[in-house]
Amino acid sequence: MKAILGPLARSLGDVTFPPVCIVCADLVEASDYRHVCAKCAGKFDFVEAPACTVCGHPFYGELAGERLCPHCEGLAPAFREGRTCVLFKGPARALVHELKYRRGLYVLTDIEAAMRRSLRALELVRGAVLVPVPLHARKARERGYNQTLLIAQCFVRAVDGAAQIEQLLTRCVDTKSQTAFDRRSRRANLKNAFALSRAAAINPALHYVLVDDVFTTGSTLNSCAGVLRRAGCLNLDVVTFGHG
Numbered sequence: 199m200k201a202i203l204g205p206l207a208r209s210l211g212d213v214t215f216p217p218v219c220i221v222c223a224d225l226v227e228a229s230d231y232r233h234v235c236a237k238c239a240g241k242f243d244f245v246e247a248p249a250c251t252v253c254g255h256p257f258y259g260e261l262a263g264e265r266l267c268p269h270c271e272g273l274a275p276a277f278r279e280g281r282t283c284v285l286f287k288g289p290a291r292a293l294v295h296e297l298k299y300r301r302g303l304y305v306l307t308d309i310e311a312a313m314r315r316s317l318r319a320l321e322l323v324r325g326a327v328l329v330p331v332p333l334h335a336r337k338a339r340e341r342g343y344n345q346t347l348l349i350a351q352c353f354v355r356a357v358d359g360a361a362q363i364e365q366l367l368t369r370c371v372d373t374k375s376q377t378a379f380d381r382r383s384r385r386a387n388l389k390n391a392f393a394l395s396r397a398a399a400i401n402p403a404l405h406y407v408l409v410d411d412v413f414t415t416g417s418t419l420n421s422c423a424g425v426l427r428r429a430g431c432l433n434l435d436v437v438t439f440g441h442g
């Protein structure tokens with residue numbers, strides 16, 4: 199009886215909630231993703247080497263030897279290396295927007311599926327202590343979750359548990375929405391925005407990796423990196439799901 203009911207329940211589920219592509223709204227069939235159709239999934243832009251060692255943005259063409267890209271101009275990173283899974287456009291942007299602004303926790307499995315194909319980013323994550331960029335407590339209450347923590351959990355699953363998460367940081371200033379600021383005022387706005395959590399203990403022998411959903415100017419990640427560095431994190435990298 200169970201054997202009959204299982205598939206029946208599943209097909210009923212698909213009738214009630216037909217899997218629809220979050221990018222183009224077509225039905226999702228024969229795709230590696232549950233909420234991105236095969237056609238849109240083809241538009242994931244996975245980052246391969248060579249890439250900027252600070253932010254992970256790929257270099258195109260003949261740029262051997264050059265390490266920095268225009269995205270990190272003037273950043274003076276407090277971390278060693280940054281890597282990213284995909285460029286923040288098309289399906290990657292749709293997934294993060296769904297998670298961040300529409301409470302779409304159901305897209306986490308697709309984010310994890312995309313991460314699993316991002317071997318360069320996973321290389322950095324494996325064996326590391328992941329530190330998610332924190333949300334201010336007010337915002338976390340408002341949203342009900344910290345999407346960066348959820349993304350860090352996706353990274354842990356994508357390396358089959360070979361990484362751990364420690365929430366070492368808190369956001370002590372309720373910074374105004376970053377998108378309203380230009381690059382320079384973003385940095386001023388972020389000064390002293392982060393602090394070490396009260397119970398945080400740093401082990402200088404461990405490899406720490408800061409996690410954020412998207413690398414934009416890098417100023418948020420760099421503020422967090424500065425706090426960790428001053429607290430004794432010597433071996434510190436950065437990983438993001440998207441770059442854009």
Ligand SMILES: [Zn+2]
Binds near residue numbers: 220234237
């Ligand atoms: Zn689609």
Ligand SMILES: [Zn+2]
Binds near residue numbers: 253267
């Ligand atoms: Zn860069």
